Amino acid sequence: MRFLVDESAGPGLAASLREQGHEVLSIYNEARGLQDNQVIQWAYEGNWVLITSDKDFGQLVYRERRPHKGVVLLRLENQRREYRVQAVRRLLERYGNRIPGSFVVVTEQKVRFARPAPGTGEA
Numbered sequence: 001m002r003f004l005v006d007e008s009a010g011p012g013l014a015a016s017l018r019e020q021g022h023e024v025l026s027i028y029n030e031a032r033g034l035q036d037n038q039v040i041q042w043a044y045e046g047n048w049v050l051i052t053s054d055k056d057f058g059q060l061v062y063r064e065r066r067p068h069k070g071v072v073l074l075r076l077e078n079q080r081r082e083y084r085v086q087a088v089r090r091l092l093e094r095y096g097n098r099i100p101g102s103f104v105v106v107t108e109q110k111v112r113f114a115r116p117a118p119g120t121g122e123a
Contacts, residue, residue: 001096004048006039006057007032009074012081013051013088020089040066049099051088053079058114061103070100075107083108 002023005014014026025048027034034042036056043050049070050057057073060066072091076083087106091099095111098104103114 001092001099002046002048004039004043004046004050006050006052006054007034008053009051009084010081013084016085017088020092036060037066040068040071044068053084058103068103070102070104072099072104072106075105077108
């Protein structure tokens with residue numbers, strides 16, 4: 001799978017996904033400081049699933065109806081690298097085929113596939 005990992009999700013998660021054989025672009029390593037609207041546009045144009053811990057992407061998708069190829073929002077209480085890596089690994093093992101095109105919220109206890117944003121035709 002192709003992932004664009006936002007700065008908020010960290011370069012450690014990007015490295016772990018790369019080690020698992022995924023194609024990964026890390027905002028932290030490649031374009032630090034990029035604005036959220038630029039990140040979601042870059043992800044969409046490049047056919048990347050965006051992984052982030054930034055709730056602002058929910059606003060971009062649901063209020064501003066920005067198109068996307070998939071967004072994984074990590075809402076973890078413990079943001080240490082190993083917890084993010086474990087959460088994403090579990091997500092991919094259980095729901096990998098459902099992620100592209102979806103807005104997915106991941107916590108320690110559950111995974112929620114949010115309802116599609118009206119008018120986006122994507123989520």
